[in-house]
Amino acid sequence: MNYLEMKDITKNFGAINALQGVDFNIKAGEAVGLMGDNGAGKSTLMKIIAGNLRPSSGEISVQGKEAVFSNPLDARRLGIEIVYQDLALCDNLTAAANVFLGRELRSGFGIIHRLKHAAMNERSAELFKELKSETRPKDLVERMSGGQRQAVALARTRLSDPKLVLLDEPTAAISVRQVAEVLARIAQLRDTGHAVILVSHRMGDVFEVCDRVAVLRRGRKIADKPIRKSSPEEVTGLITGALEAA
């Protein structure tokens, strides 16, 4: 059964049709590469899945049940985590504060509570250790290297036990060595039964870790096929418009 199923998704921004009748689905343990040129609608589709945007029309179901995301927390509750292209970090906060932002551990009841700083620092340290990162929980994000910032964003996705992880251009702003580490993490996620959607401009990354590739052009899905039945040349043709559809 598909973990996530999207049917006939349309998203309009005024007169602009960012997505038009897009169908998309993904199973647990599957990694799908989402490709397309700038303005193709990749980020819009990701934001709809992550609960940042609501579709103008269409249906979304998670594990066979209809789902309506009115904000990112709704998507998180259903096990959908996202790593944004800009990593969505607050430079003025510590690594641990960023990891737990929006999901802080608290003691007390309702509005009368106190943040559990020590517990959040401890858990963040464990997550960084799992990610083999030297990031320290109490360090300010503004003092971190690109790799450490990436580790903070990735650590967020491991706070809960996510079922679907969205990665928006995770290798766009890191060094060659770190790209290999990120790809290994994606493969590890897939192999441990997580569904992974990878948005990337880097053809090599998609062909290395994904099982399937979906191509968007001008808001429409024009291809969705197994990686083994496609080639970088074909995908390039689909993205640029040299090929109509596949």
Add this chain to the structure above:
Amino acid sequence: MLSEKRLSFLIDNLIWIILIVVFTFFVTQSEHFLTERNISNILTAAAVLGVLVVGQTFVLISGNFDLSTESTMGLGAMLGLWLIVPAAAPTFGGGIFLNPFLAIGAVLLTGAAIGYAVGCLITFGRMHNFIVTLAVLLIVRGFILAFSEGAPVNGFNNPSAEVFYWLGHQKAFFIPGVGNITVAVIATGLLFLVSHFILQHHKFGRELYAIGGNRKAAEQLGINANRRIRQVYMISGLLAALAGWMLAGRVVSIQSNLGEGFIFTVFAGAVIGGVSLQGGRGTMLGALGGVLLLSTIDRGLNLMHVSVFWVKVIQGLIILVAMFLDAQRVRLRELSLPVVSYTSEKKSESET
């Protein structure tokens, strides 16, 4: 060369060093400065400013600012007394004879409503906070003038007015070496303490820092930034009205221009205390330091018999110094950041 940690500590605690230097300077300049009466005066004068600075600090940390609070403070003071005292001379009230406790409730509610309205205009109306708060500053001040026709409201020998004056007027206890501690000072101290806890140890404070630091990221992670911004403006309005209630007890006769120009001192207090105009940075304790510094300077100049004309010049200079310090904090922070990212990482890779 200072280490990164020490530099960071110095930036964060600069206000206390400045406060000690300024305090020591005035001690050497006036024999009356280190008296119980003067210390008590410094603390009492700091109370009203402190309440406004607390509200402004919440707003600034969320990456916004509120110019309207001085007018809301003036309205709070005048409205409360007007609801209580007779219409005839010499009090010039509304002749409503409202119970003073209800009048206090009305004052606080009015302040919170003005603040919330400002927040709604900024978030729902998508209007710039500078323009909105400037407009509200003028509207509320104009309303006070039109409402009072420029005449002061007084509470001379009125028992109900005495209840209203209690917060700003009443002495609570005496501390040897410090002098009389007023209820206003205790209230402001508690307010700083609670606000410090909220900013540092409560989810609300954590979200304000996140919104001020990177609003887009905060929203991507599910934080409702617009709702939080409406809430901080409501807090700011509520505290401005509280400051008005407090001030009424100190001045007794409420003039229609009460608090005019005070907003610059409020900004100076917060910014000198390390609260950044860029949002996302600063602490309530730092803001407290800023308030104590301004109050100390005010009393010190007074004791040195500096002309009121020169006091204006000095106040302007203090605001300039506050802005300069804010800019230098950003510069120092940038200087202390590691020059990392791609160049150094790629270099290490090519070496391997």
